[in-house]
Amino acid sequence: MPRISVAQRRSDFINAAVEVIAIHGIEGATTRRIAEQAQANLAMLHYCYDSKEDLFADVFDFVAGRFREVLKDSDPHSDPVDTARQLLRGVMECYLESANFAAAALELISWARRQHGDRGISVYDQALETARAVLGGATSDHPVEPETIDQIAYVIAVLADGFALNWMTYGDRSAATEQMEIAVxxxxxxxxxxxGATPAAL
Incomplete structure (x- = not known):
């Protein structure tokens, strides 16, 4: 059997932590549960991470990176209106793909705001900054003011987060798919x- 690298083990533990946090919350995310979810022994987790705080730091980076990745992948290199639609769809589809990611992300941000203040804000700030950058790079015959780009990013965040809470609460995929269209x-x-954009036909 090929030896699993420390980098791969770290990735396994990060993904496992997301799942455990989604199910048990931050307080219930013990190192033992995370190791079991990763199908590894506790000693291996402690070999890869000096403390649970170090692991959680990587989990925060993973969550922030996932948002950046989704937003950048959702960039159609089109006009601001189509770009905004695609950004919103991209984030909602990410949440729909994994309710546990949605639950863990919101749990982490809420927990960090209580415990570490800036850490929770930074995850949200990074996602908004990426959305602004993508929107700002959209092609347009009429340049969009930075203030308006900020507003668009905010509206996308509000709609996506509302969708996530509804999806996490009810877990009805069919209803969630319809609600995605409502949000758009x-x-x-x-x-x-x-x-002054023309709404897309539903």
Whole structure:
């Protein structure tokens, strides 16, 4: 059997921590549960990480990186309106793909705000900054003011987070798929007023 590298083990523990946090919350995310979820022994976890805090630091980086990845992958290199729609869809599809990721991300941000203040804010700030950068790079005959880009990023975040809470609460995939379209239509309506854009047909 090939030897598993420390880097791969760390990745396994990070993914396992996300699953455990989603199910048991931060307080219930013990190193033993995380090791079991990763199908590894506790000694290996402590070999890879000096403390649970070190592991959680990597989990925060993973969550922030996942948001950046989703937002960048959702960039259609199009006009601001289509870009905004795709960003919202991308984040909602990420949440729909894994309710546990959604639950863990929100749990981590809430916990960090209580315990470490800036740490929770930084995950959210990084996601918003990535959204702003993608929106700012969209092609347009009429440049969009930075203030408006900030507003679009905020509306996307509000709609995506509301969708995530509803999806986590009810777990109804069929309803969630329909609600994704509702969220996009709300964004379309707001964009139509703010930018004079034509709402996409549902």
């Amino acid at each position: 239509s709300v964004l379309d309506s707001w964009l139509a007023v703010r930018l």
